[in-house]
Amino acid sequence: MMQEQPHDTIEELLGVYALDAVDQHERRLVENHLSRCSLCRNEVDEHRDVAALLAGEVVEPQPYVWDGIISKINATEPRAVAPVVSLESKRKTPFFSSTRWVTGVAAAVVIGLSTGLITQSQRIGDLTFLITEQERQITALAATLEADPLEQAVAAALADPAAQIANLTAEGSNQTMLIVMLPDGTGYVYQSNLEALPTDATYQLWAVVDDKVISAGVLGNQPVLVPFHIDPNGLQGFVITQEVTGGVPQSEADPVVGWIKA
């Protein structure tokens, strides 16, 4: 899990973050915090507005720069938003049947419920339609992830042969969330169709490690790209719950979606 930093610590980084003057680790810390702190988001926006005013002289680019943009647009297929995979017909076993998952999830791991785990080697050797669909998603996503450092980190993770992808689902629901995990325990929530929550609520990610349920991060009320870090050893699954803003140390909430490692 990414180490949670106090608000004051992050606040001190907002000026240098807005000017891209932080290292990658600090950038992730700040972005993790910004995903749930509107006060800090506002300050970063204000710093960037000021920076834009300082940006300097206007230098019109040569006409061929625009021509190049149009050529690249026309050379690509009509864009499509990477679809969220529907697993309604692909699920093998109901994922959650208990309303209190905290005590039941370890047992569920033991008896081996369905899995969405996909390794790169499986992609090569066993091209099921699910994997094909996810590869298509990854390709589409990677093609569009070209700017933001967090997006680049996700793209790099998706391209990493050692990465694993967890597809979090729930019985009787079309809500899904995709997580890419690197062997060092760095993970990213990179796609989700979970419904947006009110501003006083948040989604929280829990990792099941060695039969224990550990908070892996507070994702905000509308997760898009969220980094986190966990101890990769003994990982058995992930669960998402809905909590009050700020998250909780232990959850009593029903799972929204989840995934258990094969």
Place this chain on the structure above:
Amino acid sequence: MDDAALVVAVAGSSQEALAEAYSRHSGAVHGLARRILRDETLAEEITQEVFLRLWNNPEKFNAERGSLRSFLLAHTHGRSVDFIRSESARRTREDKDARLAVGESQNVEDEVWDMALAEHIKNALSSLIEGERRAIELAYFGGHTYREVADLLGEPEGTVKSRIRSGMKRLRAELTAAGVSHA
């Protein structure tokens, strides 16, 4: 059509809308990239990338979080800095010293994008203490991390971090007081 409506049209695959956004902001984008990178070809690549990203991911722009120009320039800056950092791994210490010299020649006042704004910017900058101003220039235009800035200026990292934040806040307060709200 305002910028927010333009981006909505871009999201609807209107190349005309993208052309209008490009017409309005490509000069600022290209100018900033060129200033940071000091390389025309690289600046052109960054300019293309910034507008292709607007085309491919228009939903990333949130009008409630700032102007389109600010959004595009933030991306321009981030990508330009990424390039500098990737190059910096190969830099020698002498090169670093040379970049400090470059930083010293960068004068914010002389290159504001709108001459009508120049006086306001100049006044706002004059409200900064020298340490704040130098730290902001080296970070923003030099593409340095605050740790590098601290090293270059011989100041503690925490001091540089605080000066950049306080300087940006002071600039905003001065510009707001002068009636300049955003880019």
